[in-house]
Amino acid sequence: xxxxxxxxxxxxxxxxxxxxxxxxxxxxxxxxxxxxxxxxxxxxxxxxxxxxxxxxxxxxxxxxxxxxxxxxxxxxxxxxxxxxxxxxxxxxxxxxxxxxxxxxxxxxxxxxxxxxxxxxxxxxxxxxxxxxxxxxxxxxxxxxxxxxxxxxxxxxxxxxxxxxxxxxxxxxxxxxxxxxxxxxxxxxxxxxxxxxxxxxxxxxxxxxxxxxxxxxxxxxxxxxxxxxxxxxxxxxxxxxxxxxxxxxxxxxxxxxxxxxxxxxxxxxxxxxxxxxxxxxxxxxxxxxxxxxxxxxxxxxxxxxxxxxxxxxxxxxxxxxxxxxxxxxxxxxxxxxxxxxxxxxxxxxxxxxxxxxxxxxxxxxxxxxxxxxxxxxxxxxxxxxxxxxxxxxxxxxxxxxxxxxxxxxxxxxxxxxxxxxxxx
Amino acid sequence: xxxxxxxxxxxxxxxxxxxxxxxxxxxxxxxxxxxxxxxxxxxxxxxxxxxxxxxxxxxxxxxxxxxxxxxxxxxxxxxxxxxxxxxxxxxxxxxxxxxxxxxxxxxxxxxxxxxxxxxxxxxxxxxxxxxxxxxxxxxxxxxxxxxxxxxxxxxxxxxxxxxxxxxxxxxxxxxxxxxxxxxxxxxxxxxxxxxxxxxxxxxxxxxxxxxxxxxxxxxxxxxxxxxxxxxxxxxxxxxxxxxxxxxxxxxxxxxxxxxxxxxxxxxxxxxxxxxxxxxxxxxxxxxxxxxxxxxxxxxxxxxxxxxxxxxxxxxxxxxxxxxxxxxxxxxxxxxxxxxxxxxxxxxxxxxxxxxxxxxxxxxxxxxxxxxxxxxxxxxxxxxxxxxxxxxxxxxxxxxxxxxxxxxxxxxxxxxxxxxxxxx
Numbered sequence: 001x002x003x004x005x006x007x008x009x010x011x012x013x014x015x016x017x018x019x020x021x022x023x024x025x026x027x028x029x030x031x032x033x034x035x036x037x038x039x040x041x042x043x044x045x046x047x048x049x050x051x052x053x054x055x056x057x058x059x060x061x062x063x064x065x066x067x068x069x070x071x072x073x074x075x076x077x078x079x080x081x082x083x084x085x086x087x088x089x090x091x092x093x094x095x096x097x098x099x100x101x102x103x104x105x106x107x108x109x110x111x112x113x114x115x116x117x118x119x120x121x122x123x124x125x126x127x128x129x130x131x132x133x134x135x136x137x138x139x140x141x142x143x144x145x146x147x148x149x150x151x152x153x154x155x156x157x158x159x160x161x162x163x164x165x166x167x168x169x170x171x172x173x174x175x176x177x178x179x180x181x182x183x184x185x186x187x188x189x190x191x192x193x194x195x196x197x198x199x200x201x202x203x204x205x206x207x208x209x210x211x212x213x214x215x216x217x218x219x220x221x222x223x224x225x226x227x228x229x230x231x232x233x234x235x236x237x238x239x240x241x242x243x244x245x246x247x248x249x250x251x252x253x254x255x256x257x258x259x260x261x262x263x264x265x266x267x268x269x270x271x272x273x274x275x276x277x278x279x280x281x282x283x284x285x286x287x288x289x290x291x292x293x294x295x296x297x298x299x300x301x302x303x304x305x306x307x308x309x310x311x312x313x314x315x316x317x318x319x320x321x322x323x324x325x326x327x328x329x330x331x332x333x334x335x336x337x338x339x340x341x342x343x344x345x346x347x348x349x350x351x352x353x354x355x356x357x358x359x360x361x362x363x364x365x366x367x368x369x370x371x372x373x374x375x376x377x378x379x380x381x382x383x384x385x386x387x388x389x390x391x392x393x394x395x396x397x398x399x400x401x402x403x404x405x406x407x408x409x410x411x412x413x414x415x416x417x418x419x420x421x422x423x
Numbered sequence: 424x425x426x427x428x429x430x431x432x433x434x435x436x437x438x439x440x441x442x443x444x445x446x447x448x449x450x451x452x453x454x455x456x457x458x459x460x461x462x463x464x465x466x467x468x469x470x471x472x473x474x475x476x477x478x479x480x481x482x483x484x485x486x487x488x489x490x491x492x493x494x495x496x497x498x499x500x501x502x503x504x505x506x507x508x509x510x511x512x513x514x515x516x517x518x519x520x521x522x523x524x525x526x527x528x529x530x531x532x533x534x535x536x537x538x539x540x541x542x543x544x545x546x547x548x549x550x551x552x553x554x555x556x557x558x559x560x561x562x563x564x565x566x567x568x569x570x571x572x573x574x575x576x577x578x579x580x581x582x583x584x585x586x587x588x589x590x591x592x593x594x595x596x597x598x599x600x601x602x603x604x605x606x607x608x609x610x611x612x613x614x615x616x617x618x619x620x621x622x623x624x625x626x627x628x629x630x631x632x633x634x635x636x637x638x639x640x641x642x643x644x645x646x647x648x649x650x651x652x653x654x655x656x657x658x659x660x661x662x663x664x665x666x667x668x669x670x671x672x673x674x675x676x677x678x679x680x681x682x683x684x685x686x687x688x689x690x691x692x693x694x695x696x697x698x699x700x701x702x703x704x705x706x707x708x709x710x711x712x713x714x715x716x717x718x719x720x721x722x723x724x725x726x727x728x729x730x731x732x733x734x735x736x737x738x739x740x741x742x743x744x745x746x747x748x749x750x751x752x753x754x755x756x757x758x759x760x761x762x763x764x765x766x767x768x769x770x771x772x773x774x775x776x777x778x779x780x781x782x783x784x785x786x787x788x789x790x791x792x793x794x795x796x797x798x799x800x801x802x803x804x805x806x807x808x809x810x811x812x813x814x815x816x817x818x819x820x821x822x823x824x825x826x827x828x829x830x831x832x833x834x835x836x837x838x839x840x841x842x843x844x845x846x
Contacts, residue, residue: 069569074613094570104651139461143500147517187487213562320622330743 001030005090005099007080009035009063011316012300013105015180015323016383027072036079042384049131051175056128084272085293101295101330106266108301117238117280122259144183147189155254158196161244163236164261165202168349173200176356177226198228215359218368273345276302286330286341297326312344350376428513428522430503435723435742436528442750444795448519450495459502472554474598481550505694508716518709524718524753529689531724540661545682558731560679565607569614579676581619584667586659587684588625590774596623597777600649621651626658638782641791645776688725700727709764710752730827773799
C-alpha cells in the first residue's frame with residue numbers, strides 16, 4: 001500500500017488529509033498526518049484569544065477526533081526536521097518516515113525581515129502560545145501600570161504599537177480597543193485608562209490592501225472613531241522592550257509591540273535543495289507538485305504558484321483549496337488519469353473592525369457595518385471545526401455582545417517544560 | 424481609613440474580601456486583596472481540567488471582575504513573601520504593604536511528607552498549571568505509547584498510579600477511566616487501550632474516609648466496575664519517572680504518578696514567628712485571630728482550630744465559612760462589639776465517581792448513584808463563580824454526557840517564561 005505523508009495540520013494539511021481519509025477497509029492509500037501539536041488551530045480567531053475574547057481551547061480541535069472511524073489514516077505527533085527528497089524520507093523528531101507521496105503543508109512563520117531588534121521584543125500571533133503570551137502581556141501591562149507611580153511609565157505600559165494594516169492588525173487593534181474601553185476600564189477604576197493608546201503602523205498608504213477603496217476607508221474611519229491612532233505610510237525601524245522607533249523619526253514609549261506585518265514560509269522548504277521563491281516559498285508546477293520531485297506536493301503558505309501573472313496570496317482559502325486539490329491530484333495519479341491544473345477561486349475577503357463593524361467583499365459585492373459583521377460571524381462559526389467549539393464560541397460571543405464583558409482575561413503563564421515537542 | 428489586607432483569592436480570601444467590599448463611598452475600611460494570579464480557581468473541578476473534560480478557563484474567574492463597582496477594594500497582583508507581624512507589614516514581590524488587619528488565606532500546597540523521590544516525579548493538582556501539566560502528561564503518554572514498539576514499555580506508558588483515596592483521588596480515577604474508555608480508545612484505534620491501567624493506592628482500609636460506610640463501599644465497587652485497580656491499606660514508598668514502588672514490595676511500571684494523598688498549609692505561616700501546628704497550620708483563637716497578633720486573622724487551609732475536640736478539616740466549606748466569618752469579625756471589632764466564636768457548620772460531603780455515579784451525605788441523609796450525581800452537578804454549578812463560566816461548563820457537561828466526548832484534549836505546552844509572577 002502506498003503511503004502519503006502529510007506535514008502540518010493547518011487548513012491545507014487537514015483538508016488534504018480529510019479528503020484522503022477513508023472509512024473503507026480496502027483503501028488504496030495509507031495516510032500519515034504529522035504535526036508538532038495534537039490539535040488544529042483555527043488561526044483566524046487567534047486575535048480573539050489574544051484579546052481575552054475567546055478561550056484558548058475554543059479555537060483548537062484535537063486532530064485525532066477528526067479521524068474517528070477512518071481506517072487508513074494515522075496521526076503522528078512529531079516535529080518535522082527536514083525532507084530527504086532523494087530517498088523519499090521525512091526526518092522527524094521521532095525518527096524518519098518513508099513516503100511515496102509527500103504533502104508539505106507546514107504553513108508560515110512570522111517574518112521580521114531581518115530586523116533583529118524588533119524580532120527580539122515583538123509579540124507575534126502564529127499559534128495558541130503566541131496568543132496566550134500576548135494576552136498575558138496586555139493584562140500584565142495593566143497590572144503593572146496600576147502599581148506604577150511614574151505617569152510617563154504608566155502611559156508607556158498602556159501604549160500598544162501594532163505593526164501591519166492587514167486583517168490581523170486591523171482586527172487585533174479593534175478588539176484591543178474594545179477590551180480596554182469596555183472591560184479594563186472597569187477592572188482598573190483607579191487607572192487613567194483614557195491615556196491608553198493603540199498605534200497602528202502600516203507602511204502602505206491604505207489599510208487592508210486587497211480590499212476595495214470604500215471598505216478601506218470605512219475600516220480606517222471606524223478604527224479612528226474607536227480611538228486607534230492609525231499611522232499610514234510609516235514603518236517600524238527599531239525597538240527595545242520600552243520604546244519603538246518609527247521610520248519618520250517618531251519615538252513611541254511603549255512596552256508592547258505586536259508584529260503583524262509579514263510572514264514567510266516554514267523553513268522545511270530549505271531542506272528540499274531547490275531554489276526557493278520570495279518568502280522561502282517552494283515553486284510548484286500547475287498540479288502543485290515539485291518539478292524536481294513530482295511525488296512531493298506543496299500546499300498553502302509554503303507553495304509558490306503564479307496565477308494570472310501574480311503569486312497566489314498566503315491566506316487560508318488558498319490553503320484549503322490547494323489541500324483539497326492535492327488529495328484529488330494524488331488519486332488521479334494513482335488511477336493513471338491526467339493531471340488537471342490547480343486554479344484558485346477567490347471568494348472574497350472579510351475583516352472585522354469591532355462591534356457591529358466589519359468589511360467584506362465577494363464577486364463585486366461590497367458590504368460594511370452590521371451586515372458584514374453578521375456575515376463574518378456566520379462564516380467563521382461555520383468554519384470553526386466541531387460542534388462543541390461552535391457552541392462555546394457562540395456562548396462567548398453572545399455574552400460579549402450583550403454584556404461587553406471578556407471572561408477570559410486570565411494571566412495564565414505556562415508550566416515550564418524543557419523537553420519534548422515545544423510550543 | 425483602616426486597611427485590611429487579604430492574602431489569597433481562593434475560597435477563603437475571596438469570601439472575606441467579598442463581604443468586606445462595599446459600593447458605598449464612605450466605607451470605613453479599605454481592602455487590598457493580594458494574589459499571585461489575577462484569577463480565582465474553582466479547585467473542585469481541577470480534576471476535570473486534568474482529564475480533558477473542562478477548558479482551563481472554564482474553572483477560573485478574573486478577580487477584578489468580581490469587584491466592579493465596589494469602591495473600597497483594590498486588587499494587587501503579587502507574590503507574598505512573608506509577614507512582618509511586629510510592624511504590621513506584608514512583604515510581597517512588588518514591595519511591602521502595610522495593614523491594620525491582615526487576613527491570611529493562602530491555602531495549602533501538596534504535602535509529599537518528605538518523600539523526595541516521589542516529589543521529584545509525581546504530578547499534583549493544586550492549580551491550573553498543575554492541571555494542564557497532568558493533562559499534557561496523560562495525552563502525551565498515549566501519543567508516546569502509539570509510537571512505542573516494546574509492549575512492556577507501551578503498557579507502562581498507559582499505566583497511571585493515583586495515590587490517595589479521598590475525593591480528589593476517587594474523582595480523578597473515575598474521570599480518567601472514562602477518558603480512556605470512551606475517548607482515547609477511539610483516538611488511538613491501533614493501540615491496545617484495554618491494557619491501560621489505573622491503580623488507586625490508599626493507605627487506610629477504606630476510600631473516602633469521612634463518608635458513611637455504605638457510600639464508601641458503593642464508591643469502591645463502582646470504581647472497580649470501571650476497571651480501576653484499588654489497593655487499600657497500601658502506600659507508595661519510592662518512585663522514579665518509570666516505576667512506582669509500593670510499601671508491600673509491589674513494583675509497578677508506570678510513567679505517571681499522581682499524588683493526591685496530602686496537603687500542608689502554604690508556607691507564609693512560617694514567617695509569623697509562632698509555633699505552627701501539624702501540617703504547618705497557624706493556631707488561632709475562637710475568633711480566628713492569632714493570640715500573639717490579634718489583628719492577624721487566619722482562615723481556610725492555613726488555620727488550625729479545634730472544634731468538638733478535632734481539628735477542622737482542610738476543605739472548601741471551612742474556607743468559605745471562615746472567610747465570611749472574618750469579614751464580620753473585623754466589622755464587630757471596629758464597632759466595639761464583642762467577638763462571637765467561629766463555629767463550622769458541616770453541611771455534608773460529596774464526591775463524583777463517574778457518569779451518573781456520585782456519593783453524597785448531609786444531616787443523616789445518604790445518597791448515591793444518579794440522584795447524588797445530579798445533586799453534585801447542581802451544587803458545583805451553583806458555586807462556580809460567574810454566569811459565563813456556568814454557561815460554558817454546562818455546555819461541556821451536556822456534550823460530554825450525550826456524546827462521551829472530551830473536546831479539550833489538547834497538549835498545550837506552556838510558553839516559556841522566566842520572569843515575573845510564576846505559576
